[in-house]
Structure formats: C-alpha cells, structure tokens
Amino acid sequence: MGNREDLLAGARKAILERGVAKTTARDIASAAGVSLAAIGYHFGSKERLITEALTEALGSDIGDSMEALIGATSGKPLLEAFAQMWDGMAEVFENNREGMLASLENLLRVTRSPESQEFMTDSLTGAYADITRALQEAHPELDQDVARAIAELYFVLTQGLGVLWMITRGKNLPDGARLTEAIAVLAQDLRT
Numbered sequence: 001m002g003n004r005e006d007l008l009a010g011a012r013k014a015i016l017e018r019g020v021a022k023t024t025a026r027d028i029a030s031a032a033g034v035s036l037a038a039i040g041y042h043f044g045s046k047e048r049l050i051t052e053a054l055t056e057a058l059g060s061d062i063g064d065s066m067e068a069l070i071g072a073t074s075g076k077p078l079l080e081a082f083a084q085m086w087d088g089m090a091e092v093f094e095n096n097r098e099g100m101l102a103s104l105e106n107l108l109r110v111t112r113s114p115e116s117q118e119f120m121t122d123s124l125t126g127a128y129a130d131i132t133r134a135l136q137e138a139h140p141e142l143d144q145d146v147a148r149a150i151a152e153l154y155f156v157l158t159q160g161l162g163v164l165w166m167i168t169r170g171k172n173l174p175d176g177a178r179l180t181e182a183i184a185v186l187a188q189d190l191r192t
Contacts, residue, residue, distance in 0.1 A: 004042045006032040011053035016098050020050060020105040047109065051116040054103050055123050061099060063127065065092040066158065067134040074138040078150070079184060081139065083176025089158060090173075093165045100166055128152055 010032025014023045025046040029036045043049040069088040073081030093100060110116040131151035136142055142150070157179075164173055 003032070003034045003038045006034055007038060007042055007049055008053045008056060010034070011049050012099075015050065015054065015102045015106075020054075020102055020109060023050070045115070047113050047116055048119065050106060051110060051113075051119050054099070054106050055120065061096050062092055062158075062162075063130055065095070066154070067130065070131070070134040070138050070154075072138075078139065079180040082154075082183070083180045085154070086157075086161070086176035086179060089161060090165065090170050093162055093170070097166075100162060104163065104166055124155075127155055131155060 007028065010030075011023070011028045014027040014031045018027060025036055025039055028046065028049065029039060032038070039046055039049055043052065066085070066089070069085045069092070070081070072088075073084050076084065110120055128148060128151050131154055132144070132147045135147045135150055135154075136144070139147070161173065
C-alpha cells in the first residue's frame with residue numbers, strides 16, 4: 001500500500017477506536033505509520049480524509065453486501081426481490097454497526113463542510129451506478145433508466161433504514177412485505 005491507502009486505513013482504524021470527534025490528525029498519521037504532512041499532501045485536510053475513509057469503507061462493506069442481497073433475488077418478481085433485499089439489510093447493518101455509528105457521527109461534520117458535501121454528492125453517482133449494475137445483473141429485463149430509478153429508491157430507503165436501525169437497533173421497523181404492500185398500492189394509484 002502507498003501512503004494514500006495507508007492514511008485511509010489509518011483513519012478508519014482511529015475513527016473506529018476513538019470516534020470521529022475525538023480522532024486527531026496525529027492519531028490518523030500514527031495509525032497509518034506516515035508523517036502528519038502526508039494528510040495535507042494526499043487529501044488537503046483531515047476532514048476530507050475522514051469523509052473519504054468512511055465513505056469508502058461503508059460503501060464497500062455495506063454496498064457489497066447490498067449488491068449480494070440483490071444478486072440473490074435473481075429471477076424473482078421485482079416486489080418480492082425488494083422485500084427479500086430489504087429484510088436482509090438488518091444483518092448487514094448489524095455486521096457494520098461500528099462503521100455506521102462513525103458515519104452518523106460524521107454526518108453532522110459533513111453538513112458543515114462544503115468540501116465534504118461536494119465529495120458526498122459526487123459519490124452518489126458511483127453508488128447509484130453500482131446498485132444499477134447489480135439490479136441489471138439480477139434482473140436483465142430492466143432497462144438502464146428503470147434500473148437506475150430503482151437503484152435510487154433502494155439507496156434512499158436504505159439510508160433512512162440505516163439511520164432508524166441505528167436509533168432503534170431494528171425494533172419497530174417495517175419489514176419488506178409491509179413496504180412492498182405500500183409500493184404496490186402507490187403503483188396501482190399511479191395507473192388510475
């Protein structure tokens with residue numbers, strides 16, 4: 001690994017140990033085994049490094065798990081596939097609890113940083129594209145635009161579910177069957 005990758009790994013390690021608010025640039029550099037100046041050279045700021053480290057880690061861990069859940073729905077009707085994917089997300093969140101906690105802590109920092117907001121906004125394109133690709137592999141009958149719309153719905157709902165899951169530890173949340181019922185009724189209403 002190079003210094004950039006070492007810094008990303010060091011940031012994730014320090015953040016998971018100390019939390020976002022308590023992690024210093026020195027903590028990250030020490031965990032990465034690089035000089036403090038390397039943060040500025042590779043990322044411009046500690047804030048940008050933290051944003052990228054958490055986005056990359058959770059994007060990979062949760063995103064890959066979500067894509068696997070989508071892949072497991074291959075050949076199933078879309079509403080059934082949605083319910084199955086949705087119901088599998090609780091385990092994904094449980095397996096990534098510490099990272100999600102750090103991400104929630106980071107969320108407030110991002111809202112106050114135009115640079116971090118820009119990075120997060122730009123990152124959405126890749127997230128949507130990854131989910132779209134997974135959907136089209138599992139459901140080849142979907143054209144690109146429809147798959148993208150479903151990917152956006154999956155992403156937005158999963159973000160909300162993730163926040164609620166962290167707050168409630170999965171209690172009193174709707175299951176996939178309940179949400180597919182609501183989606184089906186909304187779809188039927190659109191046709192009338």
